[in-house]
Amino acid sequence: MPLLIRNADIIEVxxxxxxxxxxxxxxxxxIGTNLDAPPGTETIDATGKLVFPGxxxxxxxxxxxxxxxxxxxxxxxxxxxxxxxxxxxxxxxxCPSRLxxxxxxxxxxxxxxxxxxACDYSFHMAxxxxxxxxxxxxxxxxxxGIASFKIFLAYKNFFGVDDAEMYQTLQLARKLGVIVTxxxxxxxxxxxxxxxxxxxxxxxxxxxxxxxPESVEAEGTNRFAxxxxxxxxxxxxxxxxxxxxxxxxxxxxxxxxxxxxxxxxPHLMLDKTYxxxxxxxxxxxxxxxxxxxxxxxxxxxxxxxxxxxxxVATDHCPFxxxxxLLGQNSFTQIPNGIPGIEERVxxxxxxxVKRGHLDLHRFVDAASTRAAKLFGLFxxxxxxxxxxxxxxxxxxxxxxxxxxxxxxxxxxDYSGFxxxxxxxxPSIVTVRGRIQVxxxxxxxxxxxxxxxxxxxxxx
Ligand code: URP
Ligand code: ZN
Ligand code: ZN
Numbered sequence: 001m002p003l004l005i006r007n008a009d010i011i012e013v014x015x016x017x018x019x020x021x022x023x024x025x026x027x028x029x030x031i032g033t034n035l036d037a038p039p040g041t042e043t044i045d046a047t048g049k050l051v052f053p054g055x056x057x058x059x060x061x062x063x064x065x066x067x068x069x070x071x072x073x074x075x076x077x078x079x080x081x082x083x084x085x086x087x088x089x090x091x092x093x094x095c096p097s098r099l100x101x102x103x104x105x106x107x108x109x110x111x112x113x114x115x116x117x118a119c120d121y122s123f124h125m126a127x128x129x130x131x132x133x134x135x136x137x138x139x140x141x142x143x144x145g146i147a148s149f150k151i152f153l154a155y156k157n158f159f160g161v162d163d164a165e166m167y168q169t170l171q172l173a174r175k176l177g178v179i180v181t182x183x184x185x186x187x188x189x190x191x192x193x194x195x196x197x198x199x200x201x202x203x204x205x206x207x208x209x210x211x212x213p214e215s216v217e218a219e220g221t222n223r224f225a226x227x228x229x230x231x232x233x234x235x236x237x238x239x240x241x242x243x244x245x246x247x248x249x250x251x252x253x254x255x256x257x258x259x260x261x262x263x264x265x266p267h268l269m270l271d272k273t274y275x276x277x278x279x280x281x282x283x284x285x286x287x288x289x290x291x292x293x294x295x296x297x298x299x300x301x302x303x304x305x306x307x308x309x310x311x312v313a314t315d316h317c318p319f320x321x322x323x324x325l326l327g328q329n330s331f332t333q334i335p336n337g338i339p340g341i342e343e344r345v346x347x348x349x350x351x352x353v354k355r356g357h358l359d360l361h362r363f364v365d366a367a368s369t370r371a372a373k374l375f376g377l378f379x380x381x382x383x384x385x386x387x388x389x390x391x392x393x394x395x396x397x398x399x400x401x402x403x404x405x406x407x408x409x410x411x412x413d414y415s416g417f418x419x420x421x422x423x424x425x426p427s428i429v430t431v432r433g434r435i436q437v438x439x440x441x442x443x444x445x446x447x448x449x450x451x452x453x454x455x456x457x458x459x
Pocket of ligand 3: 060061093315317
């Protein structure tokens with residue numbers, strides 16, 4: 001059924017216009033004023049609402065075997081949580097470990113998502129080792145529409161690559177025109193610091209941050225940037241957490257390295273005192289890079305507004321309370337990760353836009369359009385334009401509520417953002433023209449999501 005959104009306050013990166021949006025099949029076909037529509041068209045009056053392009057979360061974990069367990073969401077629960085929060089597309093990290101075969105891993109991740117995700121999705125393909133067959137396998141995966149890789153400089157012996165493997169991955173990515181996303185922490189330093197702290201009896205979650213201090217992330221960020229510079233590859237630092245690492249990234253950008261930067265919701269909203277809470281409360285806030293000194297917040301918000309930080313993702317990675325307790329005897333065993341796929345847009349709107357850290361256009365850019373451009377989805381995604389997919393978020397800025405695990409859709413028994421107030425939420429969310437969410441409720445088609453094929457563009 002066609003869809004007509006009347007009286008829309010349409011917010012894009014470079015413009016704000018009032019008008020109507022007409023959707024046929026899956027696509028926006030007309031934008032204008034007083035548009036007519038054939039009988040049978042569903043009409044939505046968006047008076048008083050803001051209309052955004054569907055939001056894109058460029059860094060999530062849905063299926064994830066990690067740290068002796070599995071992240072809790074399925075593609076059904078994770079995608080419904082995404083949609084209720086206004087995210088219509090996510091890019092999931094496809095992460096086979098060093099013990100696994102990359103191509104088998106890719107097919108496994110695809111099979112987990114296909115027919116189960118309610119929103120559209122793609123993958124960043126993790127390269128967790130570089131062997132004889134790796135190049136051929138990665139070429140096949142890129143041909144299948146995956147135009148970005150992921151490397152971990154952390155997580156020694158599990159996901160982590162050494163410098164030689166990073167070099168080979170970046171070299172191949174350069175040839176293929178693929179962008180490489182990277183978790184930037186020095187694996188060796190983390191392992192040594194963990195060993196030393198545990199030997200000293202420092203085993204609680206409050207020691208997670210000291211085991212991977214800011215300098216360890218700054219080193220990883222700088223090393224990644226220097227490798228990119230040497231090879232001419234395009235790169236993207238994921239979940240950057242602190243001023244020290246940002247300095248290295250900004251320095252690289254200003255010498256012309258093709259580098260983009262992501263921060264994530266926890267690093268904007270939370271700080272290391274959350275992980276210092278006693279017992280499991282602290283464990284719930286263990287992620288890597290760790291939550292930092294709160295002095296970093298202002299630096300990150302400012303960099304986000306100027307565009308020095310390009311995007312805001314979640315690094316959604318839900319492990320529940322019982323899984324977090326795997327680390328009760330040592331912080332090194334706490335499954336790393338904090339959920340957030342449902343909260344990103346509302347928290348960014350409330351604590352970014354409403355608190356004056358972020359203007360409305362940069363908000364759209366950081367949470368949607370820039371990721372679409374960087375990862376080969378634009379203008380199909382990240383835009384309200386004729387010919388774009390009709391992924392729309394009709395946003396109610398008058399809504400008032402609070403984050404609570406009791407009402408979230410992610411399959412996790414806690415929220416890292418429990419009790420935080422929100423000033424706004426999606427009223428209607430569409431995926432390719434189909435209404436999937438109304439006022440906090442999933443009302444759509446499970447399994448509607450499609451794998452988005454992307455073309456390499458970094459030649
Ligand atoms: O702690 C985190 N970030 N968990 C997910 C894995 C990763 O490093 O992205
Ligand atoms: Zn990571
Ligand atoms: Zn991650």
